[in-house]
Amino acid sequence: MQTTVDARLGDVIERYWGYGSFRPLQREAMEAILTGRDSIVVLPTGGGKSLCFQAPALVRAGLAVIVSPLISLMKDQVDTLTGNGVPAALLNSSQSADQRTSVTAGLREGRFRLLYVSPERLAGENGQSFQAWLSRCNVSFVAVDEAHCISQWGHDFRPEYRQLGELRSRFPGVSLHAYTATATARVRGDIATQLGLRDPLELVGSFDRQNLVYRVLPRANLKRQLQEMLARHKGEGGIVYCTSRREVEALAAWLEGNGVRALPYHAGLDDSTRSRNQDAFLEEEIDVIVATVAFGMGIDRSDVRFVVHAGAPQSLEHYQQESGRAGRDGLEAECALIYSSADFMKWRLMLEKSGELTDGVRRLLRQMERYSASVGCRHRHLVEYFGERYERMDCGACDFCLGELEPVADAAVVARKILSCVARVGQRFGASHVANVLCGSENEQVLSRRHNQLTTFGLLREATSAELRGYIEQLVAAGFLRQTDDAFPVIALTGQGVELLKDAGVAGDLALSRQRRPVREREQKRSRVETEAWEGVDRGLFEDLRAVRLQIARARGVPPYVIFHDTTLRELARLKPQTLADLRTVYGVGARKAEDLGELFLAVLRGTTTP
Numbered sequence: 228m229q230t231t232v233d234a235r236l237g238d239v240i241e242r243y244w245g246y247g248s249f250r251p252l253q254r255e256a257m258e259a260i261l262t263g264r265d266s267i268v269v270l271p272t273g274g275g276k277s278l279c280f281q282a283p284a285l286v287r288a289g290l291a292v293i294v295s296p297l298i299s300l301m302k303d304q305v306d307t308l309t310g311n312g313v314p315a316a317l318l319n320s321s322q323s324a325d326q327r328t329s330v331t332a333g334l335r336e337g338r339f340r341l342l343y344v345s346p347e348r349l350a351g352e353n354g355q356s357f358q359a360w361l362s363r364c365n366v367s368f369v370a371v372d373e374a375h376c377i378s379q380w381g382h383d384f385r386p387e388y389r390q391l392g393e394l395r396s397r398f399p400g401v402s403l404h405a406y407t408a409t410a411t412a413r414v415r416g417d418i419a420t421q422l423g424l425r426d427p428l429e430l431v432g433s434f435d436r437q438n439l440v441y442r443v444l445p446r447a448n449l450k451r452q453l454q455e456m457l458a459r460h461k462g463e464g465g466i467v468y469c470t471s472r473r474e475v476e477a478l479a480a481w482l483e484g485n486g487v488r489a490l491p492y493h494a495g496l497d498d499s500t501r502s503r504n505q506d507a508f509l510e511e512e513i514d515v516i517v518a519t520v521a522f523g524m525g526i527d528r529s530d531v532r533f534v535v536h537a538g539a540p541q542s543l544e545h546y547q548q549e550s551g552r553a554g555r556d557g558l559e560a561e562c563a564l565i566y567s568s569a570d571f572m573k574w575r576l577m578l579e580k581s582g583e584l585t586d587g588v589r590r591l592l593r594q595m596e597r598y599s600a601s602v603g604c605r606h607r608h609l610v611e612y613f614g615e616r617y618e619r620m621d622c623g624a625c626d627f628c629l630g631e632l633e634p635v636a637d638a639a640v641v642a643r644k645i646l647s648c649v650a651r652v653g654q655r656f657g658a659s660h661v662a663n664v665l666c667g668s669e670n671e672q673v674l675s676r677r678h679n680q681l682t683t684f685g686l687l688r689e690a691t692s693a694e695l696r697g698y699i700e701q702l703v704a705a706g707f708l709r710q711t712d713d714a715f716p717v718i719a720l721t722g723q724g725v726e727l728l729k730d731a732g733v734a735g736d737l738a739l740s741r742q743r744r745p746v747r748e749r750e751q752k753r754s755r756v757e758t759e760a761w762e763g764v765d766r767g768l769f770e771d772l773r774a775v776r777l778q779i780a781r782a783r784g785v786p787p788y789v790i791f792h793d794t795t796l797r798e799l800a801r802l803k804p805q806t807l808a809d810l811r812t813v814y815g816v817g818a819r820k821a822e823d824l825g826e827l828f829l830a831v832l833r834g835t836t837t838p
């Protein structure tokens with residue numbers, strides 16, 4: 228029995244998706260559906276949750292019902308499925324009466340294998356008659372995507388999800404399956420209770436995203452730091468997260484002025500502008516979206532090659548979620564956090580004002596702060612924070628393991644020089660002023676205060692101002708300095724800092740680090756993932772294939788990644804198949820895609836057309 232089940236699933240993913248194997252836990256998740264056992268599947272973003280319910284929908288007889296919270300997400304998935312030759316449809320409030328009629332007619336005739344619906348359509352008051360109708364459609368199973376939306380403990384609670392609790396009694400013989408990327412046990416328990424799951428199979432995947440390269444940079448000159456990052460990702464898709472709308476607007480305008488195709492996205496824009504900008508990003512009309520965290524769910528663009536945080540988020544959970552939007556296709560991508568200790572101050576003030584600053588929230592903030600200022604493997608830090616063990620010694624994919632950071636010699640001596648400068652300027656100035664005095668910058672501020680006459684002026688001349696600001700951040704995190712809660716935060720000594728000034732022994736094992744210099748493009752070591760992902764790929768050909776993909780996508784009115792993922796284009800540019808049969812063996816080329824698009828891409832591969 229077991230083997231025939233496996234074989235059918237394997238056939239389906241090969242034939243419709245062109246995939247040769249399962250990702251971790253996908254097979255187990257699919258078998259739960261085939262055997263009708265309730266399940267909760269927790270996989271990180273990009274882990275391949277959709278396939279877990281899409282493939283079994285083609286194996287089990289009847290109609291699979293998929294609950295999904297966002298209209299844009301539903302449409303994307305249905306477009307992708309249809310492109311792969313899978314009969315799928317959706318029902319939501321954005322459709323015209325005609326469209327709805329044609330879908331319901333199709334359902335009655337049993338033409339579809341998957342139906343995507345919104346929670347409010349399926350349950351609650353509006354859902355009653357629909358459920359009655361649906362119960363005649365031979366529903367095979369119900370999958371609840373983004374299931375954490377049902378939990379108040381999740382970061383994205385949606386009241387309309389609560390009504391899904393009635394599904395169990397409405398469809399008593401039908402198994403229920405929940406999917407989420409939120410890992411905490413509390414949320415998981417809540418999902419099971421709210422949905423009334425019976426002895427659910429729990430599958431929790433690893434949260435280490437091996438294809439992501441993590442970097443942390445103390446904020447020095449944000450624009451320059453962004454420029455360096457963008458130079459590494461010319462023409463690629465990326466997200467720049469900011470903490471304020473004002474900064475979103477300013478950076479988006481600045482990027483555009485610098486020839487980067489970028490647009491802003493935040494809750495203060497009117498609906499139509501917002502969705503226009505989002506679409507422009509999804510459809511590759513622009514490369515970079517500058518956004519507040521309002522931009523996120525529903526971003527199915529799988530080839531996001533970098534995510535920059537120009538400011539720290541309020542918890543590592545948020546960071547994981549937001550940075551996780553990079554590299555969903557499994558290819559290399561970069562996640563950079565550019566932070567300053569003022570970010571945490573801002574969060575505390577804001578959360579205090581809104582009455583949300585509980586001890587728990589404070590702890591989360593503190594953990595985020597620790598990640599920012601710590602010096603060590605970022606993958607290890609994240610993985611251990613989320614409660615897994617990390618076995619690797621060298622991840623080969625973070626600033627620390629790539630050797631981009633270096634320890635500062637005589638950290639205690641350097642620390643004491645900084646502390647004494649903070650004392651000299653009377654604990655009345657911000658981090659950049661202190662840094663300027665220490666590196667001996669004769670700027671206007673320094674001169675007008677006569678701080679060029681202090682004994683600490685130029686005391687750390689060998690360091691750059693940016694490096695000094697980095698050290699100050701690290702000393703704040705280590706508890707020797709603190710930043711005041713004012714509108715213009717000032718750096719001051721803590722009790723521990725005063726002690727260190729008196730006695731060098733107090734430093735203990737204090738370590739300070741800085742970015743290795745000079746870090747130039749050509750000197751920067753490539754991450755392991757990056758090297759592997761480009762191995763043997765003809766880059767020029769890859770770009771040509773991308774251009775053709777874009778033309779086809781435009782002509783068909785779908786986002787490019789619905790045509791083919793980057794992973795497939797890279798394989799094509801590596802293997803250069805010349806016949807339809809060869810093309811069909813390439814990762815991500817299913818039977819329908821080969822028939823539908825094969826010749827268009829072969830023409831480029833054979834060099835008979837150029838886009």
Ligand code: ADP
Nearest residue numbers: 246248249250272273274275276277278555556
């Ligand atoms: P999630 O919903 O968990 O964030 P997705 O379902 O969007 O992840 O899948 C992420 C990417 O991985 C998609 O591009 C998908 O096509 C691809 N993928 C999923 N399963 C497989 C597989 N078994 N083999 C190869 N690629 C896969």
Ligand code: ZN
Nearest residue numbers: 604622625628
């Ligand atoms: Zn590492």
